[in-house]
Amino acid sequence: MVRVGLTTERLVRAGAELADEVGFDEVTVSALARHFDVKVASLYSHxxxxxxxxxxxxxxxLAELADRGATALAGRAGKDALAAFANVYRDYAREHPGRYAAAQLRLDPETAAASAGVRHAQMTRAILRGYDLAEPDQTHAVRLLGSVFHGYVSLEMGGGFSHSAPDTQETWTRVVDALDALLRNWPAA
Amino acid sequence: MVRVGLTTERLVRAGAELADEVGFDEVTVSALARHFDVKVASLYSHxxxxxxxxxxxxxxxLAELADRGATALAGRAGKDALAAFANVYRDYAREHPGRYAAAQLRLDPETAAASAGVRHAQMTRAILRGYDLAEPDQTHAVRLLGSVFHGYVSLEMGGGFSHSAPDTQETWTRVVDALDALLRNWPAA
DNA sequence: TGCAGTTGCCTAAAGCATTTAGGCAAATTA
DNA sequence: TAATTTGCCTAAATGCTTTAGGCAACTGCA
Known part of the structure; x- marks a missing residue:
């Protein structure tokens, strides 16, 4: 019996790659077992x-995304930081569609609280330090930015903007411009 | 043999209700068959x-959402229309989480083109008539609004904003305010 | 009203994914 | 080298999906 050397880590990593290739929904325990040329039941130990x-x-x-976000934010502020952070989401989704779909999975509260999702919120708040927003407007703005990034990327990936001019890169740039303008000029309640 | 009177329409409607009750992912041909107390194979004729x-x-x-949107837009313009339309998405998602999840399903291009999704884009454009935006900014704005509505609702439903002040209703109101301000003051390229 | 054709639901069966229980051999540790 | 842990196995139950083919109940027409 030749041991392949399965570990939870290797399974997850291979699962992520599989997701990018065939889609997150197609990631199944059976498919992973085939990939390692191993019986299905063997995976259930890991x-x-x-x-x-x-x-x-x-x-x-989520962790990979947060890492990229942190790198992108290093040494940037204001609109520069906003644009860089926004591009992290978009680029990651394009490079790793399956992983990005995975990041959308609904997590139960404790799992979510222990996830890198927390870092995402912190980074968004860090970006807002470049703008003059007091609470509760800062929280509103955090939520707005999260919504736009997430919503835009998933609509774009879902083909929602397809086959129409102007191209999505131009829109993305202009949307970031618009968000910057909005944050500099946040309306009073 | 008692005939239950299955039709494609009845199946779809029951499937939608089932989705709202147990989640879109749990909607399966088998579950529907159980619901009608009928053998699984019987559904494959419909x-x-x-x-x-x-x-x-x-x-x-998508069609139900579009209908609600059209109703909400009737007789409204400007910020009033914007807020009403935004609320349609949010309310629909809360009332019919399973259906809303279904509306997120990636459709192949021809199906999408024939769907009520087209009406959604048209309605968003109609809202923008209340603001002074020429092309291509109008298209950018259509995409931004779609992203915010979709992104906000799905983050909120996924628990992304949970357990934190201020409450999501207040944020939603302020986000709509902010979008209105942004559209009235759209930055030049 | 009676019959022919259509339709609705059935049985049967094959394929694949999920999950658990229990076992043997290889790797690790003492 | 012996003891223990670990990795992968076989076997088996369950459930969802899908296809093929059949009979009975409707429908419409004479």
């Missing part, structure tokens, strides 16, 4: 069940 | 396969 596998892939994606 | 069923539920949801 992963609790199918949902556990998917959750772990989601956590990986 | 629905091509599982994916076909889900697509039809998605189309139903």
């Amino acid at each position: 992963v609790r069940n199918s949902h556990d596998l998917k959750t772990r892939i989601a956590l990986l994606a | 629905v091509r396969n599982s994916h076909d069923l889900k697509t039809r539920i998605a189309l139903l949801a």
